Amino acid sequence: MSSSDRPLLIALTGGIGCGKTTVLNEFRKLGIPCFVADEVAGGYYQDPAFLQQIRALFGDSVMMADGDKLQADKKAIAQIVFSDPDALRRLNALIHPRVWDDFLRFVRANAAAPYVIFETAIAYEYGFDRLVDRVVCVYLEEEERLRRLEQRDHATREQLLARMRNQLSAEEKMMRADYVVLNYEGNPRTRQVLHIHRQLMFES
Numbered sequence: 001m002s003s004s005d006r007p008l009l010i011a012l013t014g015g016i017g018c019g020k021t022t023v024l025n026e027f028r029k030l031g032i033p034c035f036v037a038d039e040v041a042g043g044y045y046q047d048p049a050f051l052q053q054i055r056a057l058f059g060d061s062v063m064m065a066d067g068d069k070l071q072a073d074k075k076a077i078a079q080i081v082f083s084d085p086d087a088l089r090r091l092n093a094l095i096h097p098r099v100w101d102d103f104l105r106f107v108r109a110n111a112a113a114p115y116v117i118f119e120t121a122i123a124y125e126y127g128f129d130r131l132v133d134r135v136v137c138v139y140l141e142e143e144e145r146l147r148r149l150e151q152r153d154h155a156t157r158e159q160l161l162a163r164m165r166n167q168l169s170a171e172e173k174m175m176r177a178d179y180v181v182l183n184y185e186g187n188p189r190t191r192q193v194l195h196i197h198r199q200l201m202f203e204s
């Protein structure tokens with residue numbers, strides 16, 4: 001697809017707890033088709049062919065029986081990839097190309113839209129930024145993200161910090177993005193999204 005006969009491809013990113021989902025919902029309200037990479041990837045774990053690929057990668061120790069259905073133990077997989085960057089790379093190589101293919105199908109199904117959003121926490125870490133036309137980053141400082149996540153995920157500070165350290169810093173993401181939404185409490189988020197929306201409508 002050339003850029004003239006398809007919607008603009010927009011990545012929406014930001015560190016965990018910055019408010020990506022909340023901002024994405026603002027774009028949804030404006031009628032923009034939104035694709036949530038994590039949600040789509042989560043669905044792969046229902047696919048027997050994908051489960052066999054997971055088994056081939058990580059062995060039987062990450063598989064559980066669920067009646068006569070095979071299931072992957074996502075916690076066991078998370079533990080492995082958390083401490084083994086090579087295993088994480090192999091898991092990513094299995095999931096992300098498939099996510100991107102599914103996204104392109106989603107774009108074709110929404111070919112009349114001015115732009116389409118691909119929401120992912122790891123736009124830069126995995127190089128999705130180079131596949132899209134523009135990146136929108138939601139920014140919130142770490143302390144406030146920790147506070148929100150402690151409430152949302154009931155995780156400890158240490159667990160949350162470990163997850164954050166696995167990603168590029170929020171500041172770096174913000175510096176590299178084409179558009180930034182500052183998601184401080186009380187900041188007019190709707191207005192910022194509307195402003196970006198108007199610019200993207202103009203560019204498309």
Ligand code: ADP
Nearest residue numbers: 015016017018019020021022148152183184185
């Ligand atoms: P992400 O998808 O980036 O992990 P979420 O959109 O789930 O982040 O937001 C993280 C938490 O912060 C949620 O509990 C959400 O309700 C809350 N939140 C998001 N934006 C704001 C805001 N502007 N003011 C107060 N709380 C917010």
